[in-house]
Structure formats: structure tokens, C-alpha cells
Amino acid sequence: MLxxxxxxxxxxxxxxxYDIIGGFKSLIEQHxxxxxxxxxxxxxxxxxxxxxxxxxxxEFVTGLNKENCEEKFNQHILSRVK
Ligand code: FES
Known part of the structure; x- marks a missing residue:
């Protein structure tokens, strides 16, 4: 578990x-x-x-916003669990 x-x-x-939490939640479900x-x-x-x-x-990841949320998710989270 990550x-x-x-x-x-x-x-x-x-x-x-809260935008990031919402964004990550739906990306986690999506994948x-x-x-x-x-x-x-x-x-x-x-x-x-x-x-x-x-x-x-x-690892600390900084500078997240609505626009780069998915990109950061793919880079730092998805890449580690798939
Ligand atoms: S309030 Fe988020 S790092 Fe300090």
C-alpha cells in the first residue's frame, strides 16, 4: 500500500x-x-x-494545483503502483 x-x-x-484531494480521489478510482x-x-x-x-x-512533491494534478499523479503515484 502506498x-x-x-x-x-x-x-x-x-x-x-481540497481540489487536489478531490482530483486524486477520482484518479485513484479511474485507475x-x-x-x-x-x-x-x-x-x-x-x-x-x-x-x-x-x-x-x-517523497515530498510540491507545487500541486488543479492544472498539474493529473500529471503529478501519473509521475509520482501511478508510476509507483502499476
Ligand atoms: S501548510 Fe502545507 S506544507 Fe505547510
């Missing part, structure tokens, strides 16, 4: 964490990864100035 934490700390929240990816919300991950931050396993 743990994915989306930061919902105040800075990331303001920059659209049938419900039993491979464990998506959770997290408090501040310590990268507040770098845009919405996500922790994938031990």
Missing part, C-alpha cells in the same frame, strides 16, 4: 488542497487503485512556501 498524504495546513488549504493507494489528509508538511504539498511514501 501512503499519500495531502497537506491541509493553512497555507496549502488556501492554495487548493482502480483503491487497494493500492491510501489517500489521507495531513497537517503542515513543512514546505509551506512551495505550494500545495503532498507526501508520497517518503
Amino acid at each position: 501512503d499519500v498524504f495531502v497537506c491541509i495546513g493553512s497555507s496549502c488549504h488556501l492554495r487548493g488542497s 482502480g487503485l483503491q487497494d493500492k493507494v491510501n489517500l489521507s489528509a495531513s497537517f503542515c508538511l513543512g514546505h509551506c512556501t512551495d505550494g500545495v504539498t503532498v507526501k508520497v511514501g517518503e
